[in-house]
Amino acid sequence: MARPSVEAERRDQIMRSACKVIATRGVLGLRVSDVARDAGVSPGIVHYYFDSKLELIRAAFENNFDRSLDRRAVIFDNRSDHAVEVLTALVDSYSPVDEETIEAWHVWIELWAAALQDDELKLVHDRAYSRWAERIEGLIIAGQARGELAPGDSTALAHHLMGLLDGLSVQALLGSHGMTATKVQSICASLIASMREPVEAV
Amino acid sequence: MARPSVEAERRDQIMRSACKVIATRGVLGLRVSDVARDAGVSPGIVHYYFDSKLELIRAAFENNFDRSLDRRAVIFDNRSDHAVEVLTALVDSYSPVDEETIEAWHVWIELWAAALQDDELKLVHDRAYSRWAERIEGLIIAGQARGELAPGDSTALAHHLMGLLDGLSVQALLGSHGMTATKVQSICASLIASMREPVEAV
Amino acid sequence: MARPSVEAERRDQIMRSACKVIATRGVLGLRVSDVARDAGVSPGIVHYYFDSKLELIRAAFENNFDRSLDRRAVIFDNRSDHAVEVLTALVDSYSPVDEETIEAWHVWIELWAAALQDDELKLVHDRAYSRWAERIEGLIIAGQARGELAPGDSTALAHHLMGLLDGLSVQALLGSHGMTATKVQSICASLIASMREPVEAV
Amino acid sequence: MARPSVEAERRDQIMRSACKVIATRGVLGLRVSDVARDAGVSPGIVHYYFDSKLELIRAAFENNFDRSLDRRAVIFDNRSDHAVEVLTALVDSYSPVDEETIEAWHVWIELWAAALQDDELKLVHDRAYSRWAERIEGLIIAGQARGELAPGDSTALAHHLMGLLDGLSVQALLGSHGMTATKVQSICASLIASMREPVEAV
DNA sequence: GATGAATGAGTCTTCATTCAT
DNA sequence: AATGAATGAAGACTCATTCAT
Numbered sequence: 002m003a004r005p006s007v008e009a010e011r012r013d014q015i016m017r018s019a020c021k022v023i024a025t026r027g028v029l030g031l032r033v034s035d036v037a038r039d040a041g042v043s044p045g046i047v048h049y050y051f052d053s054k055l056e057l058i059r060a061a062f063e064n065n066f067d068r069s070l071d072r073r074a075v076i077f078d079n080r081s082d083h084a085v086e087v088l089t090a091l092v093d094s095y096s097p098v099d100e101e102t103i104e105a106w107h108v109w110i111e112l113w114a115a116a117l118q119d120d121e122l123k124l125v126h127d128r129a130y131s132r133w134a135e136r137i138e139g140l141i142i143a144g145q146a147r148g149e150l151a152p153g154d155s156t157a158l159a160h161h162l163m164g165l166l167d168g169l170s171v172q173a174l175l176g177s178h179g180m181t182a183t184k185v186q187s188i189c190a191s192l193i194a195s196m197r198e199p200v201e202a203v
Numbered sequence: 204m205a206r207p208s209v210e211a212e213r214r215d216q217i218m219r220s221a222c223k224v225i226a227t228r229g230v231l232g233l234r235v236s237d238v239a240r241d242a243g244v245s246p247g248i249v250h251y252y253f254d255s256k257l258e259l260i261r262a263a264f265e266n267n268f269d270r271s272l273d274r275r276a277v278i279f280d281n282r283s284d285h286a287v288e289v290l291t292a293l294v295d296s297y298s299p300v301d302e303e304t305i306e307a308w309h310v311w312i313e314l315w316a317a318a319l320q321d322d323e324l325k326l327v328h329d330r331a332y333s334r335w336a337e338r339i340e341g342l343i344i345a346g347q348a349r350g351e352l353a354p355g356d357s358t359a360l361a362h363h364l365m366g367l368l369d370g371l372s373v374q375a376l377l378g379s380h381g382m383t384a385t386k387v388q389s390i391c392a393s394l395i396a397s398m399r400e401p402v403e404a405v
Numbered sequence: 406m407a408r409p410s411v412e413a414e415r416r417d418q419i420m421r422s423a424c425k426v427i428a429t430r431g432v433l434g435l436r437v438s439d440v441a442r443d444a445g446v447s448p449g450i451v452h453y454y455f456d457s458k459l460e461l462i463r464a465a466f467e468n469n470f471d472r473s474l475d476r477r478a479v480i481f482d483n484r485s486d487h488a489v490e491v492l493t494a495l496v497d498s499y500s501p502v503d504e505e506t507i508e509a510w511h512v513w514i515e516l517w518a519a520a521l522q523d524d525e526l527k528l529v530h531d532r533a534y535s536r537w538a539e540r541i542e543g544l545i546i547a548g549q550a551r552g553e554l555a556p557g558d559s560t561a562l563a564h565h566l567m568g569l570l571d572g573l574s575v576q577a578l579l580g581s582h583g584m585t586a587t588k589v590q591s592i593c594a595s596l597i598a599s600m601r602e603p604v605e606a607v
Numbered sequence: 608m609a610r611p612s613v614e615a616e617r618r619d620q621i622m623r624s625a626c627k628v629i630a631t632r633g634v635l636g637l638r639v640s641d642v643a644r645d646a647g648v649s650p651g652i653v654h655y656y657f658d659s660k661l662e663l664i665r666a667a668f669e670n671n672f673d674r675s676l677d678r679r680a681v682i683f684d685n686r687s688d689h690a691v692e693v694l695t696a697l698v699d700s701y702s703p704v705d706e707e708t709i710e711a712w713h714v715w716i717e718l719w720a721a722a723l724q725d726d727e728l729k730l731v732h733d734r735a736y737s738r739w740a741e742r743i744e745g746l747i748i749a750g751q752a753r754g755e756l757a758p759g760d761s762t763a764l765a766h767h768l769m770g771l772l773d774g775l776s777v778q779a780l781l782g783s784h785g786m787t788a789t790k791v792q793s794i795c796a797s798l799i800a801s802m803r804e805p806v807e808a809v
Numbered sequence: 810g811a812t813g814a815a816t817g818a819g820t821c822t823t824c825a826t827t828c829a830t
Numbered sequence: 831a832a833t834g835a836a837t838g839a840a841g842a843c844t845c846a847t848t849c850a851t
Binding site for chain 5 (some may be wrong): 831832833835836837838839840841842843844845846847848849850851
């Protein structure tokens with residue numbers, strides 16, 4: 002009876018396992034059998050749902066990003082709070098502190114490396130990154146419209162924030178040179194603060 | 204009898220080839236035979252100079268970073284120009300426009316992904332990143348001392364600049380969402396400009 | 406309630422699809438799923454009708470031959486025409502020009518190759534070949550009895566004609582060295598002509 | 608020192624083993640590991656000498672035919688005996704009695720089946736068949752020129768003999784309907800006899 | 810120092826067969 | 831009767847590493 006859902010569920014289950022494995026062993030270190038084991042299925046079934054390993058990896062990357070955006074839907078949809086607060090909440094939600102976020106970051110970084118060598122994955126990355134950029138820029142434009150943020154090149158500001166978050170997070174994940182999740186937040190916060198409309202001096 | 208130099212040369216030659224291959228196929232896609240072919244030697248000789256594939260990769264990462272710093276020695280040693288100019292020149296030198304710089308960036312990004320899964324490589328990355336961070340911070344501190352830059356948390360500023368450069372460069376390399384080398388430069392330039400000591404109003 | 410016919414029909418349908426697949430991909434290239442797809446049924450049902458893949462193949466070979474003889478029933482049953490004409494008609498009917506005949510030849514040749522390695526299939530082939538040989542020899546014996554063909558070793562003559570037809574047809578199917586269906590017919594025709602009772606000189 | 612020959616020898620060794628395996632298990636039943644075992648080497652080395660299984664099979668087919676012609680070089684080069692004797696000797700040499708000849712026939716028949724489904728193999732077959740046809744026709748033309756054989760369409764006669772030999776040999780190999788190597792020889796002999804220039808009646 | 814043939818373990822992928830529904 | 835998801839064994843192919851030369 003519940004047959005129809007079996008296929009979709011299995012696909013999803015396998016993609017999530019693939020993300021886990023990518024986060025753990027990297028894209029090229031991913032073995033179909035590892036994914037199967039994690040998903041609790043036979044190796045054969047993976048190829049029943051995905052034509053090839055590459056196809057699975059592509060799907061996993063998209064799935065990782067979709068879930069990543071989904072988890073932040075509440076933040077993006079927040080229309081009541083001050084833009085500075087919303088942007089700060091967003092940055093904080095990307096802090097690599099919980100396992101889920103850390104895994105998502107690992108997969109995201111793997112996508113960078115993989116996409117540098119595969120045009121198909123480059124498209125996957127571009128589609129994801131564009132969606133993400135549009136949302137950030139949307140928040141900034143809205144904040145400027147409401148007078149909460151100073152006017153300015155919203156595209157450049159969005160890129161600045163996103164690039165900073167990406168670059169710092171990598172170092173936090175690697176624990177390099179004392180970089181921590183807290184420092185990422187504080188440096189990003191200072192950037193966001195600088196976007197705020199200066200209070201008019203009386 | 205001056206054989207030692209032959210060995211050192213060969214090692215270097217093989218490491219450079221390894222960097223090329225890493226940039227092209229990724230760390231895990233690297234095949235010892237590809238490196239050998241690029242270096243114009245037999246696959247067997249690679250193992251004469253490097254105990255294992257991992258050892259070769261580790262050495263290649265370090266070699267990539269060393270050469271990267273060497274290429275910028277003139278900029279770092281510049282004591283005469285204004286800090287803003289020096290920092291700007293530095294950022295520009297990292298623009299992924301020429302083949303050499305692009306290759307170095309690819310290897311650098313590969314190191315991120317690989318280090319996330321290997322503690323030994325994490326150390327390699329940390330050593331490199333720290334040396335790079337010290338130099339940037341040194342420039343900022345010097346600039347502040349000379350009154351060319353506004354006072355402030357030099358460590359945070361250095362991290363901000365480095366994180367931004369890393370994050371934006373990835374997107375430029377991937378050509379995502381219209382990111383280009385020029386935009387990377389301009390966004391970084393705006394950050395550097397904001398560090399400048401405001402001219403006192405009379 | 407007349408269900409038995411459904412089963413027989415399905416079996417037949419599956420066997421015909423198996424012949425198609427054998428002609429296209431060869432015996433060992435045959436996949437049960439291909440047969441199922443061609444027959445418009447699920448892979449599972451094939452095993453309901455045939456215990457195993459080998460069993461299906463065996464049945465398909467027999468089915469191929471049965472249909473092959475059936476298609477020539479009119480020729481074999483022809484009692485009124487001259488033996489030379491009947492034999493010629495028979496040879497012509499084996500000309501690999503239409504799709505059906507070509508497919509049947511492919512399956513026949515596959516049977517040779519498969520039977521060389523499987524004793525069970527050797528029996529299948531022998532049964533088929535014997536039935537075919539008996540019919541040819543029957544035509545020759547009848548022709549000799551009616552004085553239309555010269556007397557002689559009917560078995561050897563039958564083998565000669567059959568061997569020649571088999572050997573030439575393979576080359577025609579492969580398009581080797583300029584062999585064509587027309588040349589097969591003409592060479593076979595010359596053999597048949599040589600069997601004719603020479604007209605008595607007055 | 609004798610290094611140069613190692614490669615050629617290994618290739619040959621592997622091709623011969625491949626022929627054996629093809630004769631035993633068929634083309635599609637051929638496993639690279641079986642070939643390796645028969646050749647006394649590791650499975651990996653087979654791929655060192657042949658890019659893929661198909662490439663190995665193609666080479667094996669050519670090797671089988673080359674050796675087949677080589678074994679009959681003495682017969683083809685015979686310029687002193689009567690054409691009827693030479694042709695008879697040739698046919699006899701193809702009698703599937705010894706293991707070597709039987710293996711060669713198996714491989715040849717496998718080539719028919721395989722070539723029907725692969726255009727590359729079709730070319731391999733055509734090249735081989737053409738060389739073989741040219742030699743047979745050459746013997747017939749020479750015999751006619753020397754007045755040992757009756758004049759006539761040498762191409763058709765060659766095709767007749769070759770087709771007959773192919774077709775009958777298949778049945779002899781399968782032991783169908785009482786076909787034997789001896790009967791193959793006798794039927795072919797009768798065809799060859801019919802080519803002889805009739806002795807002029809005085 | 811250098812070569813490259815050889816090994817063999819590892820992994821993707823295919824597919825006959827089963828079985829819950 | 832029929833489906834198609836699931837299994838798992840089998841096999842092609844890759845590649846780091848070794849070693850005789």
